[in-house]
Amino acid sequence: MNQQGYNPYAAAQSQFDQIADVLDLDPSVRELLRQPSREFHFTIPVKMDDGSTKIFHGYRIQHNAARGPAKGGIRFHPLETVDTIRALSMWMTWKCSVVDIPLGGAKGGIICDPHNLSKGEQERLCRGYVRQIAKNIGPVIDVPAPDVMTNGQHMLWMLDEYETIFGGHYPGTITGKPVGSGGSLGRTEATGYGVIYSLREALKALDIPVSSTTASLQGFGNVAEYASRLYTSMGGKIVAISSWDNHDQKSYTFRKKDGLDIDKMVAIKDSFGTINKEKAVELGCELLDGGEWIAQDVDILLPCALENQITTDTFEKVSKNVKVICEGANGPTAPECDELIKKRSIFLVPDFLANAGGVTCSYFEQVQCNSNYFWPKEEVLEKLDEKMTSAFQAVYRLAKEKDLYMRDAAYIIAINRVAEAVKLRGWV
Ligand SMILES: NC(=O)C1=CN([C@@H]2O[C@H](COP(=O)(O)OP(=O)(O)OC[C@H]3O[C@@H](n4cnc5c(N)ncnc54)[C@H](O)[C@@H]3O)[C@@H](O)[C@H]2O)C=CC1
Ligand SMILES: O=C(O)CCC(=O)C(=O)O
CATH class of the missing domain: 3.40.50.720 (NAD(P)-binding Rossmann-like Domain)
Known part of the structure; x- marks a missing residue:
């Protein structure tokens, strides 16, 4: 969700640089931590209710997984940008670290406006997202969750697609699931x-x-x-x-x-x-x-x-x-x-x-x-x-x-x- 002239990734890096100076961080540690370690950018073809196929753009960005599997939400937003997701993945690393939980940082997003998507289209979008990223997420790799304009229902569709692909129950793959379905x-x-x-x-x-x-x-x-x-x-x-x-x-x-x-x-x-x-x-x-x-x-x-x-x-x-x-x-x-x-x-x-x-x-x-x-x-x-x-x-x-x-x-x-x-x- 970028606004004109504002780049959240530049903001996240500037905050980091300031503290890296205070801590006199080793140059290689600094270079490693001021950017994401892995980025996935992909297309998601979705069959729409009117019979057409629409191509959406999805992202999953993993900033750091040194303290545990990468962790962070998935956003749906029409103005989402890759730099916003980069910044959010970085902030997730610091968030998990400051509360001292054994997880790293990641964030995902799909450029879309769920206000204009039917329930069926949202389900197919969630399943399509997981098909593109399934091999690179999971309980010991990277664990998504809800964020802006996503909820427990979206998470459960995503988990169901993941479990269909891998043939088993893996409830630790995604959090923010509905209560009674692993939440x-x-x-x-x-x-x-x-x-x-x-x-x-x-x-x-x-x-x-x-x-x-x-x-x-x-x-x-x-x-x-x-x-x-x-x-x-x-x-x-x-x-x-x-x-x-x-x-x-x-x-x-x-x-x-x-x-x-x-x-x-x-x-x-x-x-x-x-x-x-x-x-x-x-x-x-x-x-x-x-x-x-x-x-x-x-x-x-x-x-x-x-x-x-x-x-x-x-x-x-x-x-x-x-x-x-x-x-x-x-x-x-x-x-x-x-x-x-x-x-x-x-x-x-x-x-x-x-x-x-x-x-x-x-x-x-x-x-x-x-x-x-x-x-x-x-x-x-x-x-x-x-x-x-x-x-x-x-x-x-x-x-x-x-x-x-x-x-x-x-x-x-x-x-x-x-x-x-x-x-x-x-x-x-
Ligand atoms: N849901 C979660 O567990 C977490 C969310 N966050 C962050 O908290 C923020 C809000 O997230 P959620 O409440 O989950 O999102 P949400 O999608 O449930 O709600 C977003 C709210 O912001 C309002 N909004 C959007 N644009 C606005 C504008 N220009 N002016 C005034 N209001 C506006 C919407 O009307 C809506 O009420 C985001 O920055 C998100 O990344 C952070 C940690 C966890
Ligand atoms: O619950 C989670 O794993 C992530 C929540 C999130 O995306 C955030 O804190 O910004």
Whole structure:
């Protein structure tokens, strides 16, 4: 999902280079880690409902697998680009490393708009994707999962195709599967809840009670919905949410200054996370331009939609009262904006730490599939909270000790672990 003039891969590499300098990384380690180790680009012919055949373009990019099988979601998006997937694969490596789970980093995508595909066409697209990549994914190689505009149903079609090809049950091939078909309880909630576990720790560090805070969110899909649910259940108040309207081809911000009722907002969104604007107005929401979510007078900003949303331009609109930015999306902040965030002393919880709950629960799903024994939801969420909290605390401790920006501290921990793994394996 590239926007004009913005290249997420260049952003991911620039973040990496900055920390590689701080760590004085060995040149060969640096060269190895600043790019993906393997890339697959392929075509996917799909029989459409009208009898025609359409050719889609699919990608799977594996950044690094030194600490374990590569891991990361598959996106469906009409504006997906290879550089976005490269960046996301790199961020997956740092994400798995910062929460210390034995997995590497990968990401996949198909250039398509599922809004315009029937269920049957989506199933054939998922199966076609797997036919092209089956030999290069699997429980010990690379394990996909859902991401933007993909869900458990897509994952199960993909798994079924994989198991048909290899003739057996291999539930550890894909995570984010539906519960009852090899999925873990809690995976649907995991990313959003993880964002709020990190936010809770950040507020604790700042000595601010959650129940005294207000927040504004970008996005209302999987991550944002569950982040909103947990945050409001802790007493926080959400005053604005923005979402994309595919029919109007623009985004809107829905604002209610005395607080949005999240159950009611969920009831009027579709499966793509689009809020019905007519129904929102009936619920008493003000309808603002999509970009207005960032300009609200709140304590907390939760970007949970897209990359490159907090830029030097949009940052000018950020209220002086914002105390925390907790990044639910991957890469929502342009690298040049970090200096501005630091200058304003806004506490930042970086994306690959804040949104690591999804992949952590995916790891739990693999563990459960391997032992063919599934845990109750409370146990999954308790383990998730433990993992997220201890990762946050390790990053926060380092940031405090060395007076570092939270993103830099998280990168130092993550990159050091991967650099150590590639050295121990004798790759460099
Ligand atoms: N689903 C997961 O487990 C994980 C997702 N992420 C990241 O979180 C972000 C969101 O992912 P999901 O919630 O899964 O996606 P999703 O597809 O469920 O929801 C995306 C949401 O973003 C909104 N959106 C799209 N363009 C927008 C715009 N211009 N302005 C305002 N809203 C807009 C959509 O309306 C929708 O509500 C992505 O960056 C994704 O990579 C990160 C970790 C795990
Ligand atoms: O659950 C997973 O394996 C991957 C989730 C993901 O794609 C992400 O964290 O960005």
